[in-house]
Amino acid sequence: MARCRCRSRSWPSSWCGASRWTAPPRPASPAASRGPEPMRARHRHTLRRNDIMRSLLRHARGILLAVAALFALSGCSQMNVKDFAGATPHFRLETYFAGHTRAWGMFEDRFGTLRRQFVVDIDGTWNGTELILDERFRYTDGETDRRVWTIRPDGPNGYVGRAGDVLGEARGAAYGNALNWTYRMNLAIGGREVEVRFDDWMFLSEDGVLLNRATVTKFGIELGTATIFFQKDPVPADGTASPPSAETARQSPATPPVTASR
Known part of the structure; x- marks a missing residue:
């Protein structure tokens, strides 16, 4: 059976004609198949998650500062x-x-x-x-x-x-x-x-x-x-x-x- 050397691969000549060969279509990604609206929803979810993380970090800093202040106050009252x-x-x-x-x-x-x-x-x-x-x-x-x-x-x-x-x-x-x-x-x-x-x-x-x-x-x-x-x-x-x-x-x-x- 005759072989064709298209795209550095060996294919049967009946599958390929050099003049009419086209690359097979790529499968659509799951995100693309869902359309633009699910993508926007995922983006909003990511932004909301980032806002929550920033809020938690701010509260953690406040708690750490309060604890540091308490230690500083206790350290300033050691005069005997x-x-x-x-x-x-x-x-x-x-x-x-x-x-x-x-x-x-x-x-x-x-x-x-x-x-x-x-x-x-x-x-x-x-x-x-x-x-x-x-x-x-x-x-x-x-x-x-x-x-x-x-x-x-x-x-x-x-x-x-x-x-x-x-x-x-x-x-x-x-x-x-x-x-x-x-x-x-x-x-x-x-x-x-x-x-x-x-x-x-x-x-x-x-x-x-x-x-x-x-x-x-x-x-x-x-x-x-x-x-x-x-x-x-x-x-x-x-x-x-x-x-x-x-x-x-x-x-x-x-x-x-x-x-x-x-």
């Missing part, structure tokens, strides 16, 4: 009050707050925005067992508030305190010129009361000025910080004058100590 045991002057609550004390403070949110400023007049009474602190707040917006602390020593360095708006007890210790204690309380935020945690640090300086910085947190997330400067009333050299009452102190002009501007 016992590290200040050798610092002077030595600070004791019952010694410093006996009599009248005036303080100037401010509250900043976690973004550093100044939210409130206030002046506090404090009358302290130490009876040898308990320290009673009567605190009267005056805010720059005209609001007033009052808090009465009952504080007792707990061992050679510890303190336990109670107040009307404090949930449970405040507990802490004083070493050297520093004191640190923590407590929970209901704080008015946005027109409602929110239970928050205070991490309170106090440091006494050589000139008798007491610096207080309290970090306010909720579920481990920082909400803001309160910074307060305390100043004892001067005592005459003869020692005959008693500390002024809170009422007298409130009538005198509030002159805060000079601090660095923000």
Whole structure:
């Protein structure tokens, strides 16, 4: 049987004529056989799947950032009050707050925005067992508030305190010129009361000025910080004058100590 050499293959001549041979048609692809509409549907499905993946990645990044922030916050609160045991002057609550004390403070949110400023007049009474602190707040917006602390020593360095708006007890210790204690309380935020945690640090300086910085947190997330400067009333050299009452102190002009501007 005669053979034909078309397309580098050997075919029977009866199958092929050089003048009339054509390549066999290619089979149609499944996608093409379904027409243009199924192709568009597949394209839409692919785009929707990509959008879902991008959304999941965004949420995963947010979760990772929140976890990193929690670890950062926990790492920033490792200061130990016992590290200040050798610092002077030595600070004791019952010694410093006996009599009248005036303080100037401010509250900043976690973004550093100044939210409130206030002046506090404090009358302290130490009876040898308990320290009673009567605190009267005056805010720059005209609001007033009052808090009465009952504080007792707990061992050679510890303190336990109670107040009307404090949930449970405040507990802490004083070493050297520093004191640190923590407590929970209901704080008015946005027109409602929110239970928050205070991490309170106090440091006494050589000139008798007491610096207080309290970090306010909720579920481990920082909400803001309160910074307060305390100043004892001067005592005459003869020692005959008693500390002024809170009422007298409130009538005198509030002159805060000079601090660095923000």
